[in-house]
Amino acid sequence: MSRIAYVNGRYRPHRDAVIPVEDRGYQFADGVYEVCEVREARLVDERRHMARLVRSLGEVRIRLPMPLSALSVVLHETVRRNRVRNGIVYLQITRGVARRDFAFPAPAPAPSIVVTARSHDHVKAEKMATEGIAVITVADGRWARPDIKSVSLLPNVLAKQVAREAGAREAWLIDAEGFVTEGASSNAWIITTDGEVVTRPADNSILSGISRAVVLDAMAARGLSFTERPFTVAEAQAAREAFITAASQIVQPVTSIDGKPVGDGRPGPIALGLRREFHRHAEFT
Ligand code: PDD
Numbered sequence: 512m513s514r515i516a517y518v519n520g521r522y523r524p525h526r527d528a529v530i531p532v533e534d535r536g537y538q539f540a541d542g543v544y545e546v547c548e549v550r551e552a553r554l555v556d557e558r559r560h561m562a563r564l565v566r567s568l569g570e571v572r573i574r575l576p577m578p579l580s581a582l583s584v585v586l587h588e589t590v591r592r593n594r595v596r597n598g599i600v601y602l603q604i605t606r607g608v609a610r611r612d613f614a615f616p617a618p619a620p621a622p623s624i625v626v627t628a629r630s631h632d633h634v635k636a637e638k639m640a641t642e643g644i645a646v647i648t649v650a651d652g653r654w655a656r657p658d659i660k661s662v663s664l665l666p667n668v669l670a671k672q673v674a675r676e677a678g679a680r681e682a683w684l685i686d687a688e689g690f691v692t693e694g695a696s697s698n699a700w701i702i703t704t705d706g707e708v709v710t711r712p713a714d715n716s717i718l719s720g721i722s723r724a725v726v727l728d729a730m731a732a733r734g735l736s737f738t739e740r741p742f743t744v745a746e747a748q749a750a751r752e753a754f755i756t757a758a759s760q761i762v763q764p765v766t767s768i769d770g771k772p773v774g775d776g777r778p779g780p781i782a783l784g785l786r787r788e789f790h791r792h793a794e795f796t
Pocket of ligand 1: 546693694695696697698717718719720721722723756757758759
């Protein structure tokens with residue numbers, strides 16, 4: 512079955528789903544995106560993902576090209592046409608097509624919008640969670656606004672490649688003071704030997720993850736205490752547990768950081784428990 516993408520008002524097979532060469536997303540990474548989990552053919556936390564999309568668009572002054580109600584129809588229709596039961600739906604909005612010039616084109620072109628969806632291997636994802644993943648650390652070389660979900664992801668791409676070449680699944684990005692900001696495509700968490708769950712505050716230095724918000728709700732429901740503060744690599748390596756969160760992998764236990772085992776080197780019970788409970792705290796549409 513050929514995959515179908517929504518591109519500026521049309522559903523097309525991927526091979527015909529194209530964007531003009533002067534799209535500002537292509538020329539300048541002048542656009543933003545969202546990734547929503549799809550579970551049992553429904554979207555997970557669409558409302559919060561769309562709220563973050565609206566915020567990202569506002570921060571870069573791109574207008575929402577269609578009402579959220581219409582966008583919701585497109586997201587669901589793209590999932591349906593690709594027969595995705597479990598996977599992700601991807602949405603990208605750029606400033607549109609215009610002759611290459613750095614400043615915003617005037618008059619503003621229609622923003623370009625692309626939606627794709629794909630299935631993931633549920634069995635493989637569960638296996639990875641029971642095994643845990645290795646993480647390596649890389650200097651955080653991104654711009655000062657990672658809170659905007661911009662398609663400008665070159666530092667994240669390079670960090671992830673360093674991880675891959677080191678046999679790790681994720682790179683944790685380290686700020687100038689030696690604190691972990693977040694993963695190349697996830698938020699970072701530790702549980703200290705005192706049982707304190709720690710994650711960095713969602714200020715401008717990280718993306719305010721939707722899965723992060725769901726996990727905070729799950730912890731509050733469990734009565735687990737947590738602290739939002741920066742933590743160092745040494746603290747993470749000495750932690751009892753570590754994990755990452757992202758829409759594409761929910762809660763994923765981390766079992767080593769820069770080659771040092773975290774705790775006993777196996778996925779921790781709190782991370783696995785939060786993974787099991789995750790969808791009880793998420794919204795389905
Ligand atoms: N990435 N931090 C970064 C840098 C991310 O790219 C992501 C998600 C997150 C987690 O956000 P959320 O819980 O809302 O997915 C944090 C997506 C999955 C991606 O780029 O594929």
